[in-house]
Amino acid sequence: MRGDKHDARLGLMELHVPPELVPIETDADGVIRVGGTRVTLDTVVAAFDAGATAEEIVQQYPSVTLADIYSVIAYYLRHQSEVRAYLAQRQRQAAQVREENERRLDPTGVRDRLLARRR
Numbered sequence: 140m141r142g143d144k145h146d147a148r149l150g151l152m153e154l155h156v157p158p159e160l161v162p163i164e165t166d167a168d169g170v171i172r173v174g175g176t177r178v179t180l181d182t183v184v185a186a187f188d189a190g191a192t193a194e195e196i197v198q199q200y201p202s203v204t205l206a207d208i209y210s211v212i213a214y215y216l217r218h219q220s221e222v223r224a225y226l227a228q229r230q231r232q233a234a235q236v237r238e239e240n241e242r243r244l245d246p247t248g249v250r251d252r253l254l255a256r257r258r
Contacts, residue, residue: 159210161210161211161213161214162174162175162207162210162211163180163211163214170229171225173203173207173208173211174202174203174204174207176200176202176203177202178200178202178203180211180215180222180225180226181226181229182200183196183200183203183208183211183212183215184215184222184226186199187212187215193205193208193209193212196208
């Protein structure tokens with residue numbers, strides 16, 4: 140009776156549960172985004188780690204569905220070491236970009252120069 144939708148012995152319906160894909164995609168820049176939106180995995184994990192519930196995350200980022208947030212949180216909880224490694228890599232990349240920008244563009248006096256333009 141494995142393929143039956145109904146188990147006559149118990150009077151219960153069998154529930155077919157197909158595997159669910161995690162709604163995350165890596166964009167052209169290597170950034171993992173959630174549910175086809177601009178919201179990043181980094182953002183969802185940071186909010187969750189800060190104590191936000193899935194509902195609170197959706198309130199902050201309404202372009203993402205509640206089901207997608209729950210799915211991403213479940214993925215994160217099951218794959219914490221891989222996600223943490225990805226997040227650490229992203230932080231290193233961000234620091235490198237920041238350093239390169241500061242080397243190319245001297246931040247000293249930027250505020251004064253911008254204010255001078257307004258006058």
